[in-house]
Amino acid sequence: MIIKDLPQGDEIAQIRQSVRRLCDSFAPDYWRRLDREKIYPSQFVKALQDAGYLSVLIPEEYGGSGLPLSAAAAILEEVQRAGANGAACHAQMYIMGALLRHGSEAQKRKYLPLIASGELRLQAFGVTEPTSGTDTTSIKTFARREGDVYVINGQKVWTSRAEFSDLMLLLARTTPKAEAPKRTGGMSVFIVDMREALKSGMTIKPIHTMMNHSTTEVFFDDVRVAAENRIGEEGEGFRYILSGMNAERILIAAECIGDAKWFVEKAAAYASERIVFGRPIGQNQGVQFPIARAYAQTRAAELMVHQATSLYEAGEDCGEQANTAKMLAAEAAWAAAEACVQTHGGFGFAEEYDIERKFRETRLYQVAPISTNLILSYLSEHVLGMPRSY
Ligand SMILES: Cc1cc2nc3c(=O)[nH]c(=O)nc-3n(C[C@H](O)[C@H](O)[C@H](O)COP(=O)(O)OP(=O)(O)OC[C@H]3O[C@@H](n4cnc5c(N)ncnc54)[C@H](O)[C@@H]3O)c2cc1C
Numbered sequence: 001m002i003i004k005d006l007p008q009g010d011e012i013a014q015i016r017q018s019v020r021r022l023c024d025s026f027a028p029d030y031w032r033r034l035d036r037e038k039i040y041p042s043q044f045v046k047a048l049q050d051a052g053y054l055s056v057l058i059p060e061e062y063g064g065s066g067l068p069l070s071a072a073a074a075i076l077e078e079v080q081r082a083g084a085n086g087a088a089c090h091a092q093m094y095i096m097g098a099l100l101r102h103g104s105e106a107q108k109r110k111y112l113p114l115i116a117s118g119e120l121r122l123q124a125f126g127v128t129e130p131t132s133g134t135d136t137t138s139i140k141t142f143a144r145r146e147g148d149v150y151v152i153n154g155q156k157v158w159t160s161r162a163e164f165s166d167l168m169l170l171l172a173r174t175t176p177k178a179e180a181p182k183r184t185g186g187m188s189v190f191i192v193d194m195r196e197a198l199k200s201g202m203t204i205k206p207i208h209t210m211m212n213h214s215t216t217e218v219f220f221d222d223v224r225v226a227a228e229n230r231i232g233e234e235g236e237g238f239r240y241i242l243s244g245m246n247a248e249r250i251l252i253a254a255e256c257i258g259d260a261k262w263f264v265e266k267a268a269a270y271a272s273e274r275i276v277f278g279r280p281i282g283q284n285q286g287v288q289f290p291i292a293r294a295y296a297q298t299r300a301a302e303l304m305v306h307q308a309t310s311l312y313e314a315g316e317d318c319g320e321q322a323n324t325a326k327m328l329a330a331e332a333a334w335a336a337a338e339a340c341v342q343t344h345g346g347f348g349f350a351e352e353y354d355i356e357r358k359f360r361e362t363r364l365y366q367v368a369p370i371s372t373n374l375i376l377s378y379l380s381e382h383v384l385g386m387p388r389s390y
Helices: 010-024 028-037 042-050 069-081 092-103 105-117 239-245 245-273 286-312 320-351 355-366 374-381
Strands: 122-126 142-146 149-157 167-173 189-193 202-207 215-226
Touching: 010 069, 028 355, 069 092, 069 245, 069 286, 092 105, 092 122, 092 167, 092 189, 092 239, 092 245, 122 320, 142 167, 149 167, 149 189, 167 239, 189 239, 239 245, 245 286, 245 320, 245 355, 286 320, 320 355, 320 374
Parallel strands: 122 167
Antiparallel strands: 142 149, 149 215, 167 189, 202 215
């Protein structure tokens, strides 16, 4: 590898080494075939799960390894850096944070050990809806209380991995927006057992996208969920979801850093070996500079990811840093992807080089889980004190 790891201590270095080894056992051909046939990488996800990587953030008392966020970030970065795709399973790491922080002791004892052992998959996160988009407070999916159950009706969109998850973390309205005490109130979070729900009113419809992402639409038609599956207080769901956003931003940013390093290394190697006009193309500064610039962007974004992670681990507010890290890392990955395609010329478009696949995959992170505009809007309003725009 050309790009050296920044110093983060022995434990993280060892994690990086073993994730690299695991990823090496999945040859590029595995990812190409899955991408071509739009198949979920079950075998890879199982390997990560069995090695304990998907439960690093679950405390030891619930069967996980109780490691800090930096360990999870290193794992996801290495997955992407190896040319693999962590989108198949990254959500479990941040979704279960809502359960961990706001769930009751009984809920934690019921679910976390089974998630840690891999017997239960918590990979589906149902927030976005077709008509609300980024404006989450306008969601319409409604959970109506009837005695000991909630009856849920509505629709989610872009619910990734729903077909490959046993549980879904669902945000639904429990009070109509017009009657809620405040704009962000009146929503609640539920753990929906999809194995049960699919037998009684839940339908999942896959959405085909430009990359292999296993995303879906999910319809709720009188789906009954036990009231004991509500996390925390009724009406406080939006706050619980928000409390997990910083971890989500940091982990996605780490993935983007992994992507960026993969592209930069691939581009630099090819630029050094491809001979045109009797000399390596990388001898031309017109070829070198976009790669070097993407590298510099990657390193700067990486420092921001590390700063956000340190603040998060110290229990300090890191909204500014986590959002900034996510934006800069997604942009660095995209700059590196561009440079890599350009450096490879026509071969950048050939499936066997893996670049076109990674190029499609990394584009997502400027849109989801939060789009760049919304990050800029956050920084404008909450950090720079400019007027709220929406
Ligand atoms: C492949 C994929 C997987 C996903 N997985 C999940 C998942 O598992 N769970 C889930 O809940 N969601 C998921 N999402 C949804 C994702 O979080 C949203 O797509 C994203 O938040 C943007 O919402 P939207 O697509 O509705 O865009 P819109 O809200 O319709 O916005 C469209 C564009 O307008 C811009 N815009 C909107 N409002 C403003 C404003 N006020 N100021 C400036 N610009 C604005 C946005 O930045 C964006 O560029 C996924 C999306 C994709 C594509």
